[in-house]
Amino acid sequence: MTSIKAVGAGISPRRPASRRRNAGPYVWLIPAFALLLFVVGYPIIENINASFTTAAGGTDQYVGLAQYKSMLSDPLFYHSVLLTIYWTVGVTALQFLLGAVAALAADRSSWFVRRIRPVLIIPWVLPGVVVANIWVVFYNEDGLVNSLLSLVGIHSDQAWLANQNTALPAVILAAAWKGFPFYFLLLLAGLQSVPVETREAAKIDGANSFQTLKGVVLPQMKAIVITSLVLGVIATSNYFDGIYLMTGGGPSNATLTLPVWLYNTAFSEFDIAKASALSVIILLIVLVPVIIRLIAQRKRSRR
Amino acid sequence: MRNIRKIGVAAMAAAMVLTVASCSSSSSGSAAPSKELSVWIPSDDSGRVAAYIAAFNTSHPGYTVTLRQIPFAQYDNALGQAFRAGQGPDIAQINGTTFPSFASKGYLQPIVPIVGDTGELATANFYPNLYQAAAFDGKQLSLPIDTGTRVMQYNKKLLAKAGVAPFGETTSYADLLSAAQKVRALGDKYQGFCYVGGDKWYTVNSNAGPFVIQSGGAFMNKEQTKATLDTPEAEAGFNFFKSMAATGDKSNLVATASSTCVEGFGAGTVGMQFDGFWDIPSKDKASATDFELGQTMPKDKTTYSSTGGWVLGVPTYVKSDKFDVLKTFVNDMYAPKNIVQFTGLMPATKSGRDAATALKAPQYDIYWKILNENANNPIPLNANLVAQANLLMSTMQSVIQGTQSTKAALAQAQTAFDATLTK
């Protein structure tokens, strides 16, 4: 949610060999790859390395797959995986829904729409720290959420983040508020890339707005919907700041998604080896959508 | 942006310079004794520690002690990362409850061979239980700096308003609970009992922990081989805490700092808190018309104390060239006047205790009494302390919410706790 990650963007169909052969293309790559190796590559390798050891001080001992085995036999791991799935599905669904509704409504050009569109994007550029602080106060016993509920006749003194049944939905709602503009932007761009002529042709053929949307517009948007969902799912499952700052993973581990658990393992239990193994597992998990996307893209470009 | 290649080259050059710089600094394993010492402490807003360090540097010409202060909230992280990276302080103040995690990972080296055990550092000058809590696996990997004991603090004026007479030095669970309930009955803005439910160490030291101990129970057996959460004593402790918690705000369950309770306590809206003297509302926070401090211990059988304090440790990566300056510094730091200046809590040495004149007012008597009689840990120090504390916290949260019976929650916790002991 904090960042879009342009997975797969720009993998273009192989071009005919009009490219000039050149001995020195690698020179162009050196700065970028040096930086990547330095900041991202080294940590990944170091994590993989540490996950096979006891990772204690200067006396790391090689323990093979022991960390992974103990991880896979820990009930908390499965609890955390399940939570991460709930979290990701919940956040993605809400964000997509809100983003899609807003995009459909904003797919026009009027004075009102032009003024309102940029405002709708603001939650997305706000730091997670800010959003977390705001929503923590909203969810208090005497917070905004309860007073809004009492406006519609529901009197509640629920402390939403302090209850293990409501904490996860509460955090999901806050994340949906912050992240929905991502889908709003992408879906709006998608809607607007469907040529007006196509829609008007459908209208002339007697289709109403809904039929036009379903029959003409949506099929053309398949690619952007899939792309946005893949990106959204990766960003959401990796998301850390907001959950950690709102609940720290509690109460009773009710919001302990994998990244939060990873952070707690590394910085509260100081179990670097376990944390490293967990990072490797998370990396493998988030690679799944990437690979699916890449394979799909390859197929498309081969066709 | 006009010359991308130049930027790239510059970035590469910069990266190479940095690498070279790091090589030269890490390979300097000189044998000559160093006169420089880097000390890390959690941020001390009072400036006492900084003043002491400045005084040390003045009175010890040739030595340079540099102090690095890191905000409390980030302190454990910073230490853990520094120890793991093998780069950081030469000596550090370490949270007594985090200490076992570091010690079990081999991050700390035996301190007595470095600083000696004569004068103020003589074993007999330390409180035995604190000294023992600063050891791990039979090795003295740290020295205790201070301790904090905790008692049930209450607001005499608020309790009087609710129709409760002041407690004696000890009191029963039933009296405490009925008092808390009466305060709650005064209205929605009143909390009978306020607690910090979202922090694992509070769970151990101020919430479930003390009440389990006070009930005659424990978290595990003495041999540290088996959890004892399925005992009636543990259940009684958790149940009592649950009833007390019900007289407070629901949001206490995820609170992570005591300041909310302390402020309410001083402002006359919180009846009781189980806390140390450092959280007695200061004069500027307590309104004189609404607040008068009372202190008592629940149940009259045992008294109880947590270490709740800090220890001093030397990381494994510190080499012998630093031992001379370490010895000089630590011996000076434990001089009675200095150790009192170094800590705002109760010094861990007996000579320090005698010098702690600021803590001699009658309201501190109950804390000294506990410290002298029975300073013990609610949870024995071991390598998996953090995991155990997290487990106890989430169990306590389940119990308070009543999503399952106390017995069922504790039975579940028993299994999980046992798993941490077999590791």
Add this chain to the structure above:
Amino acid sequence: MITAPEAPTIAPVAVSRHRLAGAIPNVVLSIVFLIVMVPFVWVLLASLRQTNVLTGSSFDFSNMSLANYIRVLEGSFPSNLLNSVIACGVAAILSVGVSASAAYAFSRFTFRGSNALFWLVLVVQVVPAVSMVVPLYKLWADLNLFNNIIGLGIAYAGLNTAVCLLLLKGFIDDIPRELDEAAAIDGCSNFGTFRRVVLPLLAPALTSAGIFVIVTTWQEYVIASSLMNEPGSFTATVGLQSLVGQYTTDYGGIMAGSVLTAIPIIIVFAIFQKQFVQTVTGGLKG
């Protein structure tokens, strides 16, 4: 104002026949607008109210003052904001700089391993930041980059390089190859072509990518909280979080800090929203 990405020329969809149906989108938009704005207004009000008066329940216009802002700004918060500006600036310049050159190579040259290297870039960008904190700390400590704001900027640059590279490659792919070839015929070297032909055309994209890096970097918390642990070296987000630790019950101060952390990035967004939206949407046409 956001002009419709990629399609400023597109005319509005045909006017609905039913007036009522035509009003529905406006109603929906207004509701979404409220959902977005209510928290904002509330926070703004809360930040102006005096400490401890805040109950969180109502929109209350009494007791307004700037006291919270003054208190927060008297601390280390201004220097935290400056640190964020520096880190974002370093990150934007460095990551855009290195990725422009790499993107050009990927777009224009054929070379052994180009596909594999490109896949590597794709993989690198999905690594969760939180999993890199521990090893990065070690590396940064070794390199004496710890508590160094430029060092944090370099880390941010590395974390954003993959995304920048993908975004910029998309833009370079769109620059007609014929222009390169014309330049080559005129005797330009590869570098000359890049500098004289591609870079000028790419300038708006470089700005957009830079803005994108700034917007994501400004939000970052976990890396900064690990690599910067002295109050003087905090970034705005870390500084804000330390306010939360310091005054748990000082909602007014926390809300003022939140507003101060949010405002700079909202301003950047307001100025560059067109480029930002184009980056987000244009970079994804995959």
